[in-house]
Amino acid sequence: MPELPEVETTRRGIAPHCEGQTIAQVKVRNGSLRWPVPGDLAAQMNGQVIRTVERRAKYLFLNLDHGTAIVHLGMSGSLRIITDGAPAEKHDHIDLVLHSGVTLRFNDPRRFGCWLWADSAETHPLIASLGPEPLSAEFTGRMLFQLSRSRNTPVKSFIMDSHVVVGVGNIYANEALFHAGIHPKRKAGRISLDRYQRLAEAIREILSAAILMGGTTLRDFVNSDGKPGYFAQSLLVYGRAGEPCPNCETPLKEIRMNGRSTVYCTGCQR
Known part of the structure; x- marks a missing residue:
């Protein structure tokens, strides 16, 4: 998609x-x-x-x-x-x-x-009713922290909720949580402000990089001139289940969350 x-x-x-x-x-x-x-x-x-x-x-x-x-x-x-x-x-x-x-x-x-x-x-x-754009000044770690209080939903589901922030789809949620060192199943309401600030920055950086590289190459996607994006070459966890973590070399684990592939490192993400 x-x-x-x-x-x-x-x-x-x-x-x-x-x-x-x-x-x-x-x-x-x-x-x-x-x-x-x-x-x-x-x-x-x-x-x-x-x-x-x-x-x-x-x-x-x-x-x-x-x-x-x-x-x-x-x-x-x-x-x-x-x-x-x-x-x-x-x-x-x-x-x-x-x-x-x-x-x-x-x-x-x-x-x-x-x-x-x-x-x-x-x-x-x-x-x-859509949430803020992830590359806008309105989107901050403090905003995520405040919206997450008392939420028991997993943080991956939380950041993929378009009423919280728009445009953080499955691929980029996987990558951002890895960069921020956050386990995708951790409850959104039990994550600190400091960790949300790291997560917000990771989301901004990853989406900005993907835009500059023309998006991620997906089976069905071609852009307006028929050329695919190349950000897939920069993915660190998505689609790499079983491969060594690029940080600690622990084999990356894949689970299903809400029917979506979720890949993370059991060593680096807490």
Whole structure:
């Protein structure tokens, strides 16, 4: 599943081709996504100018003069810039044809992504209750500490809760907890302020590095120019169960938490 760095990589890839461009045509070939594509999407968007392309959590906003298209890549979705007029293929569900001749194409084999329409994106029910961005000044170790008091949920689940902080998906939660030396099953309410400050810094550093490297290479993810990210080469624990810990050489252990792979070091993470 594309996580925050992959979505931010997509935003940066498509924005120069889309911002300031007028939408000539919206083609919806298959509107049966996670939620049905609004029947009036084309009528709402045709003829409008894409002013900005923004990201909030794992959602992308195509901000027009009147309203916003809210896009989520789901588990397997991608947005590609088409400049050569290549014909649509089986899983190419939506095209935005721009007056410049460029097409923004949405591909989603599993159809768990979405295209929605909102007069104001920030007040949409999917967006309004989201926590802070992990790279914002609002996100701090003290904030995590205060929100975690009396919480018995495991810390890994806590930092993956989008009402606490957005965009910390499974891969990056594994990596951040390893960097901070925190056991993924430790109760969120029993972690000190100092350790939360280390964890917040680890989350910021790992996500920033992943964005700079174009995201993590996943089976279903390609960015806007078709090139995968390369952060997978920097992963220290995720996907490395049974291999020696890079710090102490203890074999890394894998467990399942909420159906997700969780890899950690029994020696370094307490």
